[in-house]
Amino acid sequence: MSAARTVQVGIITGFGINADKELGQAFTLAGGEVRYCHINDLRAAPESLLDFSIIAFPGGFSFGDHVGSGKILSHLVRVQFRNVLDTLIAGGGLILGICNGFQTLVKMGILPNLNQDWTPEVSLIHNESGEFVDRWVELQVNPRNGSPWLHGLSETHIEYPIRHGEGRFIPRDDTVLNQLKQGNLIAFQYAENPNGSVDAIAGITDETGRVLGLMPHPEAAVSFYQNPRWARQEASGGPTPGLQLLKNAVDWAAGI
Numbered sequence: 148m149s150a151a152r153t154v155q156v157g158i159i160t161g162f163g164i165n166a167d168k169e170l171g172q173a174f175t176l177a178g179g180e181v182r183y184c185h186i187n188d189l190r191a192a193p194e195s196l197l198d199f200s201i202i203a204f205p206g207g208f209s210f211g212d213h214v215g216s217g218k219i220l221s222h223l224v225r226v227q228f229r230n231v232l233d234t235l236i237a238g239g240g241l242i243l244g245i246c247n248g249f250q251t252l253v254k255m256g257i258l259p260n261l262n263q264d265w266t267p268e269v270s271l272i273h274n275e276s277g278e279f280v281d282r283w284v285e286l287q288v289n290p291r292n293g294s295p296w297l298h299g300l301s302e303t304h305i306e307y308p309i310r311h312g313e314g315r316f317i318p319r320d321d322t323v324l325n326q327l328k329q330g331n332l333i334a335f336q337y338a339e340n341p342n343g344s345v346d347a348i349a350g351i352t353d354e355t356g357r358v359l360g361l362m363p364h365p366e367a368a369v370s371f372y373q374n375p376r377w378a379r380q381e382a383s384g385g386p387t388p389g390l391q392l393l394k395n396a397v398d399w400a401a402g403i
């Protein structure tokens with residue numbers, strides 16, 4: 148019997164990304180071997196991204212949210228790393244974008260990537276309220292989405308925190324929305340819509356299921372005690388929904 152292989156997780160850092168350490172610690176808890184990758188170092192050696200089984204774009208305020216959250220980082224990544232990321236996904240690699248990371252993935256066009264040509268088809272714009280929201284939300288997980296990130300999650304009660312000003316999910320048009328629905332690419336929906344997202348969409352995957360983006364923060368829900376309602380939660384003894392999501396990816400990449 149061969150031992151499960153170590154799973155290398157690359158966490159993107161730099162230029163106002165601020166949830167990198169939080170995400171790195173969560174991936175370490177999930178069993179991954181974490182390395183932080185500053186954008187400037189990656190620009191000098193884009194192929195180094197292929198060392199990883201999982202690449203994660205954390206939350207934060209990359210480039211100060213100028214021009215729109217995630218917009219500048221998305222342009223930079225698209226111009227410099229598009230080929231490498233296509234190779235990574237084709238080889239079975241996994242990509243995660245959380246909050247500012249999700250904004251970055253959709254604005255660069257790698258998600259949902261309906262025509263495999265990196266055309267941006269959805270966006271995340273200012274919350275309907277015009278205000279930054281910072282609270283825990285209840286989420287529904289789409290049981291028909293077969294993404295490796297979501298194993299077992301549709302059977303559990305999910306609560307993750309959100310903290311964003313630009314989380315309102317909008318598809319380009321109804322055709323794109325229907326493609327997301329028919330392809331079972333919607334991953335998460337809010338039980339109560341906190342930001343005016345179309346169809347209360349909180350997260351989506353691409354068709355491979357290996358690229359996931361979501362506004363809520365699973366990395367901030369890795370212990371039952373992080374939830375302010377923890378006393379009322381049934382601590383199952385198993386991993387929290389946040390840890391479960393990250394562990395799903397690490398285990399999948401390890402071949403467990």
Ligand SMILES: NC(=O)CC[C@H](N)C(=O)O
Pocket residue numbers: 205206207208209212216245246247248310311312313314
């Ligand atoms: N927590 C985050 O990643 C926030 C993302 C972005 N800066 C926003 O306000 O929408």
